[in-house]
Amino acid sequence: MKLENISILAESINVAAAAEEGKKPTFDVLAYNGGPLNVARYDLPVVLDLAGVENGKSVIANLHHKNDQLVGHATRIENDGKSLKMQGVVSAVSDSAKQFVESAANGFPWSASIEAKPSKLEEIPEGRVIMVNGQSVAGPVYVARKSRLYGVAFLPHGADENTVVNVAASAVDHLHERSANMPFNQWVEAMGFDAESLTEVQRQRLQDKFAVEIKASGKTEDITASDFDADDIKAAASEHVSELELAFAELEGEVPAKKFAEIKAGALKASRELKAKALKERWNAPRFEVEAVKAVAGVKLDMIRASASHEGPAIHMPKKDTSPQVIEAALAMSARVPGLEDQYKPEVLEAADSQYRNIGIQQILLMAAASNGHHVSPGERIHTGNLRTILAAAMAPPIHANSFSTLGVSVSNILSNVATKELVAGYQEVDDTWREISQIKSVRDFKQVTTYRLLDDMQYEQVGPGGEIKHGAVSQESYTRQVKTYAKMFALTREDIINDDLGAFDDLRTRLGAGAAMKMRDVFWTAFLDNASFFTSGRGNYITGSTTTLLTDGVGLGLGVKAFRTMTSPSADGSKRIGGEPEILLVPPELEAAARQLYVATNLVGGSSTVANANIYVNRFRPVVVPQLSDASFTGNSATAWYMFRSPALYAPMVVSFLNGQQAPTVESADADFNTLGIQFRGYHDFGVDKAEYVAGIKSKGAA
Secondary structure: OOOOOEEEEOOEEEEEOOOOOOOOOEEEEEEEOOOOEOOOOOOOOEEEOHHHEEEEEEEEEEEOOEEEEEEEEEEEEEEOOOOEEEEEEOOOOOHHHHHHHHHHHOOOOOEEEEEEEEEEEEEEOOOOEEEEOOEEEEOOEEEEEEEEEEEEEEEOOOOOOOOOOOOOOOOOOOOOOOOOOOOHHHHHHHOOOOHHHOOHHHHHHHHHHHHHHHHOOOOOOOOOOOOOOHHHHHHHHHHHHHHHHHHHHHHOOOOOHHHHHHHHHHHHHHHHHHHHHHHHOOOOHHHHHHHHHHHHHHHHHHHHHHHHOOOOOOOOOOOOOOOHHHHHHHHHHHOOOOOHHHOOOHHHHHHHHHHHOOOOHHHHHHHHHHHOOOOOOOOOOOOOOOHHHHHHHHHOOOOOOOOOHHHHHHHHHHHHHHHHHHHHHHHHOOOOHHHHHEEEEEEOOOOOEEEEOOOOEOOOOOOOOOOOOOOOEOOOOEEEEOOEEEEEEEEEOHHHHHOOOOHHHHHHHHHHHHHHHHHHHHHHHHHHHOOOOOOOOOOOOEEOOHHHOOOOOOHHHHHHHHHHHHOEOOOOOOOOEOOOOEEEEEEOHHHHHHHHHHHHOOEOOOOOOOHHHEOOOOOOOEEEEOHHHHOOOOOOOOOOOEEEEEOOOOOOOEEEEEEOOOOOOEEEEEEEEOOOOEEEEEEEEEEEEEEOOHHHEEEEOOOO
8 A cells, every 4th residue: 555645634623813912823723533534545544543643843734735825833732642633823924824814714614634644554454443542443444553744734625524613703814904995006105115116027016915915904094014024034035036046047048158157146146135135224025025026127137138149049949957856856767766756846756757757877977977067979878988987077076067067066966865765665665563662762873872761769749848849769770772883885887877777776675775674673673582681570571381371262361461460660669560551462473363363352262152251352452473573593582472562652672773863774975986887875774772661561481
């Protein structure tokens, strides 16, 4: 099943204007109630497992799922494992934000949907019932066990007819206070400009702004010029540079190269000076925008004048987009990297497909060599005679600027980025069951880190009449964790380049990518199975004996549950039991049938249909099957031992550390190797695996 982005319809929305002048409106969304929902592009209903939801660095609010129609951002996200609530502020300076608040004020029934990216889907078949988000869910259904929340979109209507949207009656038009009856020229003059000196382009732009900000308000009070806002000026300045770049792209090739470079350099310098002046003199945004329009018009005029002296008729040819991202996307397409629609914007993929379809490594190297000053003849190919020269030119820093200069700077990055995507794709295709019993942590370097176990005496005590608060006792039990580097070299060989063969990139996915995941998997389960001193009778997390076998009669499972319930923390007096609920039954393949039978059967095998023989463990302990547990190549393997663990959110038996939080392997660089006449890559993966909290669960020997 292909993992698509998930948009889930919100249950309710509250929109309220600021109670005090100058404050921004807020929104409050009951985003998800934890049950199955029909989601576009999925053939079964989807349940978002709230226990596995990670919040993105920022959760942005928009209209209609469009990132160019910003509304604001979330300031608080409440996830109690049963529902998801979101609070935020209408912080965007945009027409979309105004539309959202003004429509709410008029009673418009907004709907909303959260936006999430799943990284792990579990298909629950028909006839199976599971517990997720505190409620029973019957298959067939997909459960997104891991996902990242990255946005919320407000919509004019939703697919769910029962969606309830509540809009606060106090919502008011606070985003602008303008006069609907004020003439346009008066409005322009109030903003600090001379209406008579406006060009047609400037006038049209201001008229559009006037129509949105003035006529839509329905107000009649006098207009006042908007206040200085540094963020508004910076945003407008960024837009101004984008408009200049668009003008450069439109006129490039029609102006002599030297003159074009002079005009471009002068325009960019002027744009920086304009921004600095606006910030220093505390302009309002409309004043800056008018000056920006005037500046762009002036640049176009200079370009046109320069092109008029150009000898010979102009030949208009469609210009190719030579930006590194488009070239990279085209190469990724040729290499058949999966999931490109999630990694590049639609316009980038469209340009890559229309302009560079089936691009090969030869074309990229020849383009880069040409951009760095090497003469490339029309139709030239790379062969044994020119390979060394082309590699030297393509991989060298650019020596002058021309239409392909950005490619010359980035050819190594382009190759490395595509290689990384191939490698990550292969890495993600390998089983990652280790995540079920692990916590993920980040480290800043390769030094050994000491972490104290969660066994402290931090239980609250009653405060006496004197108001003295006692200090908690920090546990002295600890474990260490450390990251190490695992790496491989690989290459685009002389033969690959001459044959224009991208098969080496396929090897990244099928060999090195999958190989990185398999190495990590082996390191993890090797560390886990070396657990003779981690699970012990003295710690209360180990049981043994003939009755501890995991059979469908439930006897062994019952003993495991009892051991889990009676585990105590070695803090303070050592008598306090840990508590909590076990959720995961970790078993080797030999015990899979028994584990699944105990999970789904309503009666224990061999018993009657009486209450006494009812399976009280049905739908309680989710089976997780790990072949390595009984694999003879792993020390500590057993075909009878099984484990019971709680959710790793608080207590996890294992911790996996990644350098700077980078979980997937990467390709660091691409260098020309002139000894072998190829291009070398270095793939590496920085991670460490260590045991963590022994109160996370219990181990049963499953034998005498």
